[in-house]
Amino acid sequence: MSLQxxxxxxxxxxxxxxxxxxxxxxxxxxxxxxxxxxxQVKNLSVWYGEKRAIENVTMDIVSNAVTAIIGPSxxxxxxxxxxxxxxxxxxxxxxxxxxxxxxxxxxxxSSIDPAIVRRRVGMIFQKSNPFxxxxxxxxxxxxxxxxxxxxxxxxxxxxxxSLRMAALWEEVKDDLDKPGTSLSGGQQxxxxxxxxxxxxxxxxxxxxxxxxxxxxxxAKIEELISxxxxxxxxxxxxxxxxxxxxxxxxxxFFYIGRLIEFGETTQIFSNPKERQTEDYIxxxxx
Amino acid sequence: MQFQTAHQHTWRKFKSALASTVAFVSAILVITxxxxxxxxxxxxxxxxxxxxxxxxxxxxxxxxGGGMANAIVGSLELLALAGAIGIPVGVLGGVYLxxxxxxxxxxxxxxxxxVLNGVPSITWGVVVxxxxxxxxxxxxxxxxxxxxxxxxxxxxxxxxxxxxxxxxNGYREAALALGVSRWKTIVHIVMKTASKGIITGILLAxxxxxxxTAPLLFTAFGNxxxxxxxxxxxxxxxxxxxxxxxxxxxxxxxxAWAGALVLVTGVFCVNVIVRVLTRGRAGSVx
Numbered sequence: 001m002s003l004q005x006x007x008x009x010x011x012x013x014x015x016x017x018x019x020x021x022x023x024x025x026x027x028x029x030x031x032x033x034x035x036x037x038x039x040q041v042k043n044l045s046v047w048y049g050e051k052r053a054i055e056n057v058t059m060d061i062v063s064n065a066v067t068a069i070i071g072p073s074x075x076x077x078x079x080x081x082x083x084x085x086x087x088x089x090x091x092x093x094x095x096x097x098x099x100x101x102x103x104x105x106x107x108x109x110s111s112i113d114p115a116i117v118r119r120r121v122g123m124i125f126q127k128s129n130p131f132x133x134x135x136x137x138x139x140x141x142x143x144x145x146x147x148x149x150x151x152x153x154x155x156x157x158x159x160x161x162s163l164r165m166a167a168l169w170e171e172v173k174d175d176l177d178k179p180g181t182s183l184s185g186g187q188q189x190x191x192x193x194x195x196x197x198x199x200x201x202x203x204x205x206x207x208x209x210x211x212x213x214x215x216x217x218x219a220k221i222e223e224l225i226s227x228x229x230x231x232x233x234x235x236x237x238x239x240x241x242x243x244x245x246x247x248x249x250x251x252x253f254f255y256i257g258r259l260i261e262f263g264e265t266t267q268i269f270s271n272p273k274e275r276q277t278e279d280y281i282x283x284x285x286x
Numbered sequence: 287m288q289f290q291t292a293h294q295h296t297w298r299k300f301k302s303a304l305a306s307t308v309a310f311v312s313a314i315l316v317i318t319x320x321x322x323x324x325x326x327x328x329x330x331x332x333x334x335x336x337x338x339x340x341x342x343x344x345x346x347x348x349x350x351g352g353g354m355a356n357a358i359v360g361s362l363e364l365l366a367l368a369g370a371i372g373i374p375v376g377v378l379g380g381v382y383l384x385x386x387x388x389x390x391x392x393x394x395x396x397x398x399x400x401v402l403n404g405v406p407s408i409t410w411g412v413v414v415x416x417x418x419x420x421x422x423x424x425x426x427x428x429x430x431x432x433x434x435x436x437x438x439x440x441x442x443x444x445x446x447x448x449x450x451x452x453x454x455n456g457y458r459e460a461a462l463a464l465g466v467s468r469w470k471t472i473v474h475i476v477m478k479t480a481s482k483g484i485i486t487g488i489l490l491a492x493x494x495x496x497x498x499t500a501p502l503l504f505t506a507f508g509n510x511x512x513x514x515x516x517x518x519x520x521x522x523x524x525x526x527x528x529x530x531x532x533x534x535x536x537x538x539x540x541x542a543w544a545g546a547l548v549l550v551t552g553v554f555c556v557n558v559i560v561r562v563l564t565r566g567r568a569g570s571v572x
Contacts, residue, residue: 085463087459087462087463090458090459090462115462115465115466115467116465117465118462118463118464118465119464119465120465122463122464123459123463125456125459125460125463127456129454129456129457129459129460131457131460131461131475131478131479132457132479133478133479133481142461142464142466142474143464143465143466146461146464146466146467146470146471146474147464147465147466192460195460195464196463196464199464199465
């Protein structure tokens with residue numbers, strides 16, 4: 001338990017979000033050695049009962065970058081995403097083969113508690129789901145509270161910081177006592193992002209985070225994602241090709257449980273190697 | 287396609303009017319007994335409901351005045367005992383059915399709970415008489431409370447299970463994705479979200495057993511005086527009504543009417559509280 005607490009109260013390196021973005025932009029990407037990867041997925045297969053949802057997927061997910069997962073419905077995108085923080089295990093009778101390494105540690109080794117995995121790998125869902133019994137403020141710090149953090153000063157600091165990172169602070173700072181469900185759809189989704197950020201994960205997984213939002217709210221979330229990648233590794237599932245093109249650095253195309261193609265987004269969209277990828281991106285199926 | 291004749295049209299209108307009349311009459315028949323009961327109780331009992339009724343012990347036969355103070359307090363004590371046993375067992379059982387267990391075992395448990403809900407209440411009195419009263423050689427408040435608790439458990443269990451199943455899965459997932467443990471998710475998120483429904487189920491169960499007479503006949507037994515120990519027989523409002531109503535004395539009959547009026551009013555109040563609770567749904571989904 002002491003180790004987890006240290007993880008929770010660990011403060012991030014200095015520098016505001018904006019500064020860190022500029023630093024990244026200044027670095028010429030061509031001179032960089034092979035980028036560090038947060039996840040190493042090796043020969044991953046996932047079954048629901050008899051049905052194989054993911055088949056032998058191997059890929060590395062690069063740190064401090066946005067990786068988009070695209071593909072037609074039912075192709076295993078969500079399952080793959082959920083396998084990265086063991087959320088797929090909530091479905092009964094799931095089975096998994098292969099390895100998922102987070103910073104070199106196997107998430108599925110028997111000594112690992114799924115709750116600890118999920119503290120390091122946060123998740124945003126398609127439908128925003130702020131807890132209806134809690135105020136805006138309570139929603140943000142609920143993860144810390146339920147993991148045993150009691151220090152009010154610390155909680156208040158983290159509350160403001162998380163809401164600022166989720167670009168929601170200015171809109172709600174006077175209404176922290178109002179119910180979380182009183183916000184608009186886009187604000188609720190940013191509240192959920194703030195809630196996930198409050199436990200200071202290393203990775204944020206997003207399962208179609210904008211699919212229930214209007215274009216303006218979507219634009220805000222996309223902007224937010226671009227800012228967050230300086231600090232977090234982000235993996236997002238999306239049905240929206242343009243969105244994948246706008247926000248992601250890497251794109252993985254899944255089809256019927258297989259990883260068909262994976263590479264830098266610019267390459268996938270301008271010069272796909274596989275025929276299926278090209279067909280899907282150009283809208284010939286899916 | 288043929289147009290209907292004027293005759294057919296009239297016939298259809300007649301059938302429609304007939305059906306709505308029958309339905310209206312049935313609805314009146316349903317609420318008539320309630321009106322009759324209240325009317326009768328008011329006519330016969332209101333005259334005897336006075337300050338003495340709530341503050342004095344029963345008067346000896348022939349003496350004027352007297353009240354049911356000991357029976358009112360006794361009923362509250364029995365409900366407290368029944369609640370102390372029945373609420374935790376019922377609620378936790380409902381949580382188990384909704385959140386844990388295998389589908390097959392749960393359907394068996396659910397069926398058994400429904401069977402228990404159909405067991406005639408006097409059966410519980412006999413069961414507790416055999417298990418507790420005979421063994422400890424005496425009627426007692428404990429035995430009465432236990433008999434009422436046994437009636438409450440399956441009622442509370444089923445209502446709790448149903449309202450917990452109404453909590454959208456998104457809230458569970460959101461909490462688990464923050465690294466919150468399963469148990470804390472259930473207590474702090476799921477049960478909190480369903481709390482109004484759970485409390486409603488508990489209140490309805492209390493109202494139901496508050497009016498039970500049969501299970502108390504061979505357990506709490508009744509008492510014309512104050513109860514000074516929970517291991518002694520104790521008075522209860524329904525029991526006192528029963529005793530007085532079958533007695534040959536007119537003044538006791540009047541007291542029985544008054545007792546019935548107080549009891550029905552109490553149950554009515556609980557139901558009104560439940561309505562108020564379930565109407566204002568702000569901040570909660572269940």
